[in-house]
Amino acid sequence: MARKILIAGNWKMNGLLQDGTNLAKEVANEVKKLGKPECEFLVCPPFTLLDRVKKALRGSKVALGAQDCHMAEKGAHTGDISPLMLKDLGCTYALIGHSERRTNHGESNELVCKKALSLHASGLKAVICIGETLEERESGKTIEVCTNQIMGSVPETANATNTVIAYEPVWAIGTGKTPTATEVQETHAAIRKVVAKKLGKSVANKMRLLYGGSVKPSNATELLALEDVDGALIGGASLKATDFMSIAQSVCGK
């Protein structure tokens, strides 16, 4: 089953106008050099940079995504940004349910599911993030936690075109630690089974499952070669175009 590898950068709360624009230009140039890459590329800058980054990416094959969205189209939601606004800015993707939002903003599976529905209704693709904490992992609950998150956060409208799932163990994010390649493959295979249970086998076989959590040039080749890993969601290493591209080149090079 051919699933197109997705290399996604999550810039988090980093970048002012100038450096964010420069980073986007560098990524766009490097991706252009790949000619017709085997992979799809995505960058998710903070809201404040979306417009500038969109312009910097013009003519390149790099897609633009946001890091969150509100579940409503518009209305009295001070400080929030709707999927329609993101679409208006040129976004085609949005990350939702990232562990930093689940933790810092108390986002539940139910809320993440509503956001996914809203993204789908606006014609945007959802990258739904899931993953266990260290405590959950140490008590052997990794698969159980991921299962609950998939069952609760992935809506019935999800298909392989409008949804990507990113497995990001919370303890691996920004720590330099990662599960072993065997563990990542086991978890991804289990996630695919849960997706099959929820959305059917054919959707599950086509849906892309990204790994995220301390992906860097030195571990990318091994992680991205795994059967059920269809790309990476990259935080820290996406802030340096050379690192981001070196991760990409391990699977999408010429």
Ligand code: PGA
């Ligand atoms: P990291 O972040 O690559 O810095 O670990 C990944 C993420 O949180 O998406």
